[in-house]
Amino acid sequence: MIHILAVLTAKIGHRAALLSAFKSVVPAVQAEPGCIEYQAVVDLETSPSKFGADTVVVIEKWTDQAALDAHNEGPALKSFQEKAKHVLAQAEVYLLQNA
Numbered sequence: 001m002i003h004i005l006a007v008l009t010a011k012i013g014h015r016a017a018l019l020s021a022f023k024s025v026v027p028a029v030q031a032e033p034g035c036i037e038y039q040a041v042v043d044l045e046t047s048p049s050k051f052g053a054d055t056v057v058v059i060e061k062w063t064d065q066a067a068l069d070a071h072n073e074g075p076a077l078k079s080f081q082e083k084a085k086h087v088l089a090q091a092e093v094y095l096l097q098n099a
Contacts, residue, residue, distance in 0.1 A: 001036065002068050003096040004060035007051065014087035015042070015054045021083035022056065028076040034067020035060075054089070 010018040022040050029038045040056045043049045051057060062068040071077060 001098055002062045002065065005094045006058040007092040008056045008058060008088060009090040010054045010087050011089045012054055015056060017087045018056055018084055021080055025076040025080045032071055032074060034063040036063060037061040
């Protein structure tokens with residue numbers, strides 16, 4: 001299984017637009033073969049901020065590299081990238097595996 005943490009930082013004040021762009025593709029991505037989990041999370045409101053008010057962390061799980069490769073070349077990710085390009089300031093993507 002492949003785990004991905006994508007730390008997406010919106011331009012200041014644009015997190016809602018970034019989340020909207022992300023949520024618009026979630027059903028399509030979750031229907032892709034090999035997708036186990038695909039969701040966005042933000043800092044818990046009651047704790048000191050770790051990522052910040054403009055950051056979204058995407059948590060993904062894929063069955064294998066072939067499924068991830070297909071997702072990376074697929075229309076849903078391309079749609080998200082097109083919708084988010086005007087509000088996204090930075091993206092850090094971490095690929096992980098079970099220990």
